[in-house]
Amino acid sequence: MTKSSSKIDPQNVKVDVHYLTRVEGHGNIVVDVKEGKLAKCEFQVIESPRFFESMLVGRSIWEAQHLTSRICGICACGHTLASIKAAEDALGVTPSDEVVMLRKLLLYTEMLDSHILHIYILVAPDLLGVKSVVPLIKTHRPVIDMALRMKRMSDYGGEVLAGRHIHPISYVIGGLTQLPSREGLEKLYSLMLESRKDGEETVKIIKTLKFPEFQRPTQYMSLTSDEEYAMYDGDLTVNGKKSKVSDYRKLFMESVVDYSRAKISRIEGKSYAVGALSRFNNNFDQLNKKGESSGKGTGLKSPLPQPLP
């Protein structure tokens, strides 16, 4: 809801979005404000329950990553790597620096892929007042072509590094079943260099878009590390306080609610945000020069209380 929606009476609001679209997973949003009082505010994850925790019982540790990867097709590499890291921790296995670097590269290309999909295919239609990317194919073809070119680059990253992004093949406990080829890596490198101009163009395009005014400060939870802008490894950090990943259960409180198949997770009894915005807010100083200047290009600066885009 935007400020400009002046017809909405803030004292009485009824929102009932059945089946959220342009998102992975099934969810409803229900908000009910009666005479200025919030009667109901629910994000109902109506996904059919899949029982992953139960599926894993009795399976080989070598199969665990294949199972957890299937939690989500969009962020399969993230789920795979989390599972591998947990298994290595349990077995006392330390991967080589080379393996860790390849894992980070895989994670970054997946992140790129996911963000390109997010910005151009899932979010852009809202900002341009259409229902999906399909009408944009006709009205904004050069931009769509550019987005697909960028996506091709990040997709290729998945292909050359792990066989594919959706349920990666070659990353296993301790290392890789097969190293990426030199030619593949060189091609990826040149595609990435070529992609820079598309990235810079993306920053320019985003600056021209008008985002709804909405601010919601919350607790920002992300990994942090002294070494880098953390994504693969580090400490769980929220409100400047750091915890070890192994203390997950001490930091997060998970509970089951009647209206949702997904568990509700809180830190110190309060909700929190994860993802790109939290990383940005917690690790802004560690962005590299290019990233930092892109951040400045959009006028964004940490801390950012805006959950959009």
Place this chain on the structure above:
Amino acid sequence: MKKQSKPKVAFFDFTDCEGCQLQFANMGQTFLELTNLVDIVSFREIMSEDGQDYDIAIVEGSITTDNDVTRIKKIREKAKVLVAFGSCATIGGVNGIKNRSPLELAKKRVYGDKADTINSIKAMPLDAVVKVDYYILNCPPYIPEIIAVLKAILMGKPYPLPNYAVCVECKMNENVCRYEKDQECMGPVTRAGCNSWCINNGNRCYGCRGLVDNPASEGAKDILQKYGLKLEDILNSFTLYNDSMGEKYDQKLK
């Protein structure tokens, strides 16, 4: 030639990770070309349009709730062509693993004292509930195969699935046999069509495409014996994607 209206296509997802649909977004320019040939009227993962009038339904995910059963039957009524898309829809995929333990136990393990509020039934592939016209296998589906099946649908021809084992493609790709590396590989009994995707990347076959119609189970047993492996281990490994197939597969493998 008379101008015909384009066939209307709708995508639906049931219990799964939605990676299958994402393969369409990953087709790049091919996806744009596809929009010249068909009208995509519903595709919740990337579209807000929700057209209820469609010719071709491309459906991913397994049937795992009572609501899923009702919904897939309605889709079947409306669609002229129904395509089962990906491992969950064609063979049950990883969802089938929950069929191994009592449902009440699975509910309790995940939802604790709220287990009673959870609706769930045995995980099933689509064709356990409705008639399926075309099958696109694999987890995730292999883009060249998606395109081959779509071409067949648009030309109104059947798409016969390869009825030989992954080993055939794997040999053509000159991979070293996984058994030579002391691994248990599902390639000898799994239906080809993925161009031995996982083995090309140094891993083994996990059987995500299901069994060939007549698996050479005696030959497969000889391989196991030669490499000192146990049948139970292989059968257990095969359940990663194929547990929903139950007796239909058990007889063929034992």
